[in-house]
Amino acid sequence: MATGRTHRPATRSRGIPEATVARLPLYLRALTALSERSVPTVSSEELAAAAGVNSAKLRKDFSYLGSYGTRGVGYDVEYLVYQISRELGLTQDWPIVMVGIGNLGAALANYGGFASRGFRVAALIDADPSMVGRPVAGMPVQFIDDLEKIVDENGVSIGVIATPAGAAQQVCDRLVAAGVTSILNFAPTVLSVPDGVDVRKVDLSIELQILAFHEQRKAGEEPGAGAEAVLPPVVRDAGAAAAAEGRKGPDGDMPAVMPA
Amino acid sequence: MATGRTHRPATRSRGIPEATVARLPLYLRALTALSERSVPTVSSEELAAAAGVNSAKLRKDFSYLGSYGTRGVGYDVEYLVYQISRELGLTQDWPIVMVGIGNLGAALANYGGFASRGFRVAALIDADPSMVGRPVAGMPVQFIDDLEKIVDENGVSIGVIATPAGAAQQVCDRLVAAGVTSILNFAPTVLSVPDGVDVRKVDLSIELQILAFHEQRKAGEEPGAGAEAVLPPVVRDAGAAAAAEGRKGPDGDMPAVMPA
DNA sequence: GAATGTGAAGATTTTCACAGCG
DNA sequence: CGCTGTGAAAATCTTCACATTC
Structure with missing residues (x-):
């Protein structure tokens, strides 16, 4: 490229x-x-x-x-x-392929909202031979070797990746090479794509982490407000870190010992 | 409130x-x-x-x-x-409850990234009595009547909603009343919550629609670029609309007939 | 009178570009 | 010299408030 x-x-x-x-x-x-x-x-x-x-x-x-x-x-x-x-662009019909039919992929395939409104699941694809042929959401899973053929024959330009993180980039590359120009990525990885290809990511754990941030804030704030008793969650063993010399955090203080 | x-x-x-x-x-x-x-x-x-x-x-x-x-x-x-x-706030332990253990809920419960990094699934809850007791991700599904008790006993402040759209607001209200102050919503609905409660939404079909928008753009642009052949998707029957009088769109033109 | 459409103000986010420190 | 940390500029997004139109 x-x-x-x-x-x-x-x-x-x-x-x-x-x-x-x-x-x-x-x-x-x-x-x-x-x-x-x-x-x-x-x-x-x-x-x-x-x-x-x-x-x-x-x-x-x-x-x-x-x-x-x-x-x-x-x-x-x-x-x-x-x-x-x-x-x-929903007055058009958009055939999509889903790659990675594990728990999440299968759930997505079954998810009604997916199929509605202009989107049509053209194929479900997986790399696990034991999945191939098995019906998911009323549609047989196809083998990943046929990815290029499937994309081409169905004029697919949108792909959904629900593979494990390790496989995502590889799948992405193949989708892009086959002509897909928009990708919805559920794998917890940053995908690298050429110019002109759009990627949107949906990341469950990231959303939770953002919530945790705000939740933590609340606990330390106005102790009267909020709903009911917001019992402060148990402090875990506190992960890992290196030795600090002269760092300054905005709080001023920091833990005296940072466990490795 | x-x-x-x-x-x-x-x-x-x-x-x-x-x-x-x-x-x-x-x-x-x-x-x-x-x-x-x-x-x-x-x-x-x-x-x-x-x-x-x-x-x-x-x-x-x-x-x-x-x-x-x-x-x-x-x-x-x-x-x-x-x-x-x-x-x-990930050095703390955040117990979460998941409400709605259908396809998606079950997939989320099984999703490893969920459990990692400070989040612990404290309970899976469903309104379907036939689900209750069934093990999902190695944990028995509990009945929704016990929601308040579960939230209280586990000190849960983060809830995940994966119910059908119609049930989401009701579940949300109960979670909030029970003391939950952060909600991750997978149901395709706008949740109304009191001040001080955070809601984040993850919506699969919305992401696809945003991709479709950009995809449509590409089709009408530089016909040389992009990858391979971007065959323009088949135009569907074009949904529904009312009679137009003197509307002006930014394109200037609009379809002469808008089907109902 | 009621509610849209929109310039302009304000707030937030991104990017630049370089001073300052190791 | 290399790379961080950050003011300042630029871009984007949100909100205000009201002229305009039905």
Whole structure:
């Protein structure tokens, strides 16, 4: 590959801010729920509440798409569903392949929300020969040797990686070489891809760690607030570390001994 | 509840920017890998590459934690592992409960990365009586009626929701009432929680939709670049919409007929 | 009157670039 | 000299507040 490396720093998507794009699916879901209840129109205030954002942000977001509302009235639900779907590319059919049909992969394959809304699981692929042929979510698992063929024949451009961390980069390389240009990565690894390939990662343990950070904060804060008794969790044996000389932390203090 | 509502807008965590907090787990993982390979020190450049960020960002992030590096040398791997772990609150033991042991819940329970690094699955809970007692990930599923008791007895402050969307808010309310103050939500719903409770959401289909957006972009762009043949996906029947009057989209044009 | 659409202000995040220390 | 730590600039994102339109 010539210029290829990680990330895509500049290529901003035709004016629509990334932060807005990330919220469009939220709006779409809220709108779909309204649509199913046959609600004809909705105000920015109501829709924002349903989507869990504030109304100014929602209106700003929509302003990037165009003027789809009516002043004094609100937004036409069906119309907006269509416009956002179109913007997100969900009026097309996106065949996807899932690689790595372990616990998580199988759960994802069975997950309904996956299959809905324009995405179609074209194939499930695994490297374990004993998995091959076994039906998961009503579809036989295929062997990884056929990955390139499967991608090619189905015109797949989106791949989902749910393999163990060790296999992820290799699988990723093969997917990319076969023509996949978007990857959703569930393996706890940083994937390196050439320019022009998008990677999104979903990492369960990272989310938990972020929560733990905030949770820790709460424990040391206002002892009256919060819900019920927030009993401070037991302090574990405290991992490992090297010898410190003249380090300064923002707390000022640090543990006198850092265990190895 | 008195003031309670959604989100927590102001309460910035003791100076460390949220964006930085979100990256600390990434650094930690990269550092842990280095540690296992017994690498003693690492430069911001190397570590940044391993974590998939750029080095200026990494150094800035670390500067919020304190001066933990050595100029001309780099960072002591073990020391940094310890400092970041501590900052994230991972030197404590966090008992968590998982509610909703369906496909996804079971997969999560089995997911190793969940149990590692300070998190301990204290209980698996489900509302389906036929699940109760069944062992999942070597642990018997408990009935949802005991939720409050389980949370209380184990001092749980972090809950994971992997129920169907319809049950999520109800489960959330019970968790919060029982004393849980951080929630990781896998159900495709916006959860409403009182102030002081953190919610993080992981949504598989949203991630896919964001990828689809970028994928759609690529198709309409430079037809030479990208990998191999990017065959444009088949256009589906195009969902639903209302009649349009004088709307203007940023493209100027829009479909003449919008199917209902 | 009601609610959108949006400039402008404010806040946060990223990047630059280099002073300062080992 | 090499690499960290960090002010300052740039970019991005959020919020305000109100003119505009139905």
